[in-house]
Amino acid sequence: MSAPQPLRPNDYKTALKPVWCPGCGDFGVVATVYRALAQLRLPPEKVAILSGIGCSSRLPGYVAAYGFNGVHGRALPVATGLKASRPDLTVLVAGGDGDGVSIGAGHFQHAARRNVDVTYLLMDNQIYGLTKGQAAPTTPSGDKTKSTLYGNPDPPVDPCELALASGATFVARSFSSDMKGQVEILCAAIAHEGFAVVDVISPCVTFRGDDQYDFWKPKLRSLPADHDPSDRMAALRYCREREVLTTGILYREARPGLVARQQVTRAAAGYDPAQPPSVAALVHSFYP
């Protein structure tokens, strides 16, 4: 007897009520995760969602799948370990901009370089929300926060630019309340072989101001129809935008992921998955 296949978005909801502030962009993001998983017909037991620490890192608790709440900034190494040991699972990583491009920035670059087969949902609110409002690596220059009373002296990092420069093979940007656009991007990201980065602008109305949606919505633009997603330099033109925010799949490239390359390495070492050596043969190989 097999259980019925859960294919409706609500089937991916857990009993936990999100503790995000009213108006938080993360509500929109988790709704798109439910929809994308349903659309891709992924059974919950074939999906793992990992996170680091931050407001957005609570997301795994709200999705009926395998969940893993890891270490601040280390969600990508934990996900790399999981994918290496369970290549059959669809692995999603959720985390904030502080988690991903501040404390975890080193890992971000190496996950991109290794083309680890995971989807990285970077929920970008441009502030440290969980610790109540300090400047993040994505906070624009000059902005006043609890740790930049005189205006942020540092320039921000653009996560898409960092991903492109680090060799990520799928880079997209979306906006948390654009349900349709984001589900489309997320489905493509999950289906992509290798490291797929989705930078979701997910407003923090508590510490960035309750006018965040009024601020962002007039800036939103879709990628022009003639954009060539295989052109990295063209993709870079949509980074560091100030007056507008262009959403869509900025860049996509076919390159073997970590799992495929591990198979190549095993083949080079003489391992044949069709005929794995017996334990006796392995032991014997040490005592010829």
Place this chain on the structure above:
Amino acid sequence: MAKKLMKGCEAIGEAAVQAGCRLFFGYPITPQNEIPEYLSARLPQVGGTFVQAESEVAASNMLYGASGAGCRCLTSSSSPGISLMMEGVSYIAASELPVVIVNIMRGGPGLGGILPSQSDYLQATKGGGHGDYRCLVLAPSTVQEAADLVMDAFDLADKYRNPVLVLGDGLIGQMMEPVEFKRSTRLEDLPAKSWATTGCKGRERNIINSLYLDPEVLEAHNWKLVRKYEEMARTECRHEFWSPHGDADVLFVAYGSVARIAKTAIDALAEKGVKAALFRPITLFPFPGDALEKAAARVKHVLVSELSTGQMLEDVRFHLGKHRPVSFYGRVGGVIMTPDELVAEALKLAGKAG
């Protein structure tokens, strides 16, 4: 200077400024964000620098660099962030540099929680990072004492060229109490640092280093550090012995916030006819073991209480010897014992329970 009502974390920040600290490096973590937030506003006013680091690993290494140049500098964090800093702290201790680190402890292990705890005692007092080294550890139990000890911490760090850790907990960091800043250090009055990398014109160059590939040289360096820790043990041990009701039967041993709870319990016990006293270590390393031994010699029962599963307990048992029974009462995870719980434990020991 007049007394001001301040949150513990903010008082710590102001105390650092008054002690001549002009550099702060840190990363947000609850429950100590008010320290970096306060200093991000305050340091630029006095010509200082606040840098929000990309991680605690970065913050501890920024501290390494700033202290190498001879500047008074500070970082603060809470338990998981302090674990990340241990790389820098080990190198700073090895390179014999003066830095001050504030740990506003929260429950662990792992991510744990954000409520008060004392479960980093062993990490703080036994080294924390890799290698044979120690930090001098000061444990305040009031906001005033936190401010005083932060000022002392900078002097002690300079005196011993060693990291000094101020070990508080979420209660000390978050509560408000009247505080007075008893002195203000002028930068020009600070003793010169002949070892600092300040430009070598006219003198031999100074090198900040912790690498000794020659085993005999490294061994000598290690023993030199040990002699420094022994000197701290001879001259820096601090404690408070509080015995307001005469010769006590029960001796509480507690530090930080728990010591305050014990004081309330001691007064309540006096009303029930049980005389109790408190031994409160103020330096956790060096541990005031000789003074504890004297205090314990006059009582029937010793009761250690901590917001941990029994960490300082190991030092107490070490100093009192295996033949001396030592009882323990701990709460963990951010749960704080009430005075009534300590009263009940003491009554059990005194044979007057129920």
